[in-house]
Amino acid sequence: MAQAEDIILIGGSAGSYGVIVNMLESIPxxxxxAIIVIIHRNAKYPTQMEKSLTLKLKRPILSAEDKVTIEGNNIYFASPGYHLLVEPDHTFSLDISDPVNFSRPSIDVLFESAAEVYTTRCTALLLSGANNDGAYGIKRVEFFGGTSIIQDPNDALINTMPNSAITTSSKANVLKNKEIINYFCSIK
Incomplete structure (x- = not known):
């Protein structure tokens, strides 16, 4: 597949996994x-998330790797223990600098770097979670002309992240879970 011209970012933490699975199931x-998913995961506890989702969705779910070109029609997951960045040449970069918002990987780090590279061709979606990670990243996506979507706090299992992003956002679309799923059904 060719290098992705458009990028869709999904950030979540506690309470977001079920919604993420439903979104990925609805993608054509x-x-x-390219879709990039970042979930707060602790590197000390290995998971088989990518492997189990590959089997469930019957399509490859890839771990984002350093210096790999971001290609269309791929779904990438950020690796636990590393910040994930998007480089100007549309490749990934992994970083082990200090946690941001108590998290590594940090949603803010991914959203900010992707927004600067993809500008108006970047869509970022922030879901359930228990800290403020992602709020500043949503603001940066908007600053660079991208589209921001925030899960309706009333639909989030833990509404701290969505509420924080709503207070920093200037123009985010706040969507209920069903509306988010409908959005993913129409991705091209």
Whole structure:
């Protein structure tokens, strides 16, 4: 597949996994966008998230790797223990600098770097979580002309992250879970 011209970022923490699975299940079989998912995971506790989702969704779910080109029709997950950044040449970069908002990987770090590279071709979605990670990243996506979507706090299992992003956002679309799923059904 060719290098992705459009990028869709999904950030979540506690309470977001079920919604993420529902979103990924609703994506059409072929899309030109790349999807990058970042969930707060502790590197001390290995998971089989990518492997189990590959089996469930019957499509490859990839771990984002250093210096790999971001390609369309791929779904990437940020690796636990590393910040994930998007480089100007549309590749990934992994970083082990200090946690941001008590998290590594940090949603803010990914959203900010992707916004600067993809500008108006970047969509960022922030879901349930128990800290403020992602709020500043949403603001940066908007600053660079991208689209921001925040899960309705009333639909989030833990509404701290969505509420924080709503207070920093200037123009985010606040959507209920069903509206988010409908959005993912229409991705091209």
């Amino acid at each position: 079989a072929k899309i030109s966008s």
